[in-house]
Amino acid sequence: MSPGEARKxxxxxxxxxxxxxxxxxxxxxxxxxxxxxxxxxxxxxxCVQEDGDDVQSSAHLPADxxxxxISASRxxxxxxARTLAFAxxxxxxxxxxxxxxxxxxxxxxxxxxxxxxxxxxxxxxxxVLDLLDDGSTVSFDGDPEPGRLPRGSAYALWAEHRRPGIxxxxxxxxxxxxxxxxxxxxxxxxxxTGLLLGLDALADGWFTGDTGLMYRKHPGQITTHPNHRAxxxxxxRMSLIEEHAKALxxxxxLAIEPEAEALVTALRELRGGR
Numbered sequence: 549m550s551p552g553e554a555r556k557x558x559x560x561x562x563x564x565x566x567x568x569x570x571x572x573x574x575x576x577x578x579x580x581x582x583x584x585x586x587x588x589x590x591x592x593x594x595c596v597q598e599d600g601d602d603v604q605s606s607a608h609l610p611a612d613x614x615x616x617x618i619s620a621s622r623x624x625x626x627x628x629a630r631t632l633a634f635a636x637x638x639x640x641x642x643x644x645x646x647x648x649x650x651x652x653x654x655x656x657x658x659x660x661x662x663x664x665x666x667x668x669x670x671x672x673x674x675x676v677l678d679l680l681d682d683g684s685t686v687s688f689d690g691d692p693e694p695g696r697l698p699r700g701s702a703y704a705l706w707a708e709h710r711r712p713g714i715x716x717x718x719x720x721x722x723x724x725x726x727x728x729x730x731x732x733x734x735x736x737x738x739x740x741t742g743l744l745l746g747l748d749a750l751a752d753g754w755f756t757g758d759t760g761l762m763y764r765k766h767p768g769q770i771t772t773h774p775n776h777r778a779x780x781x782x783x784x785r786m787s788l789i790e791e792h793a794k795a796l797x798x799x800x801x802l803a804i805e806p807e808a809e810a811l812v813t814a815l816r817e818l819r820g821g822r
Contacts, residue, residue, distance in 0.1 A: 597630065599629040695754065722751075749797045
């Protein structure tokens with residue numbers, strides 16, 4: 549099915565990278581997806597991308613659901629896998645769902661409603677609860693007020709705290725905007741934050757105050773790696789994410805620092821003076 553047909557048929561594509569022990573959580577992710585109550589005329593497809601050739605997602609998922617589309621690729625990390633899943637998708641909207649997480653009831657319906665009702669909004673995020681091993685959940689303070697997130701607001705928070713203030717694992721994005729950015733940043737971690745700040749530079753977002761995701765905490769997840777928030781790798785990731793966000797802000801005419809004016813001028817020259 550072509551992207552044009554997807555728009556006509558009202559499909560939201562859910563993309564899921566699978567690697568390591570995350571494969572064992574796929575049945576619960578599928579249950580949360582299967583339970584979604586979508587608006588009339590809408591359907592979902594689930595593009596599961598195996599990050600490596602030894603994941604065996606099919607052993608954990610039903611073979612008789614045509615909405616599930618599994619593919620494998622050479623190991624490139626979760627953000628490369630997400631982007632490859634996006635490349636195989638057909639939906640007008642693209643929603644991230646990690647293999648070890650779960651959507652809450654009506655999460656997709658809320659995303660669709662916002663993007664259908666607000667054409668100028670390019671992406672959505674939502675409130676998140678951490679899901680612990682014992683089944684309990686933990687909330688945290690600091691969510692923005694529900695509603696529109698003006699361009700640049702996510703970067704402003706990230707620049708101060710190196711955290712964007714909204715959870716990038718909940719992103720639902722208009723397809724052309726995601727294509728313009730080339731999918732997720734190809735980093736070993738934080739590629740979803742890089743995408744979020746790229747989206748923030750190009751379009752307003754929307755924060756939904758209802759919980760949209762149960763974010764599982766477990767020892768095997770990437771965020772438990774010792775280099776995730778410290779060391780040379782962390783510094784390199786943060787530096788690239790910042791440079792990427794600044795360049796996009798300048799290109800979009802939303803300079804965030806005085807020295808970005810030179811970049812604005814250079815980018816205009818590249819676009820033929822427009």
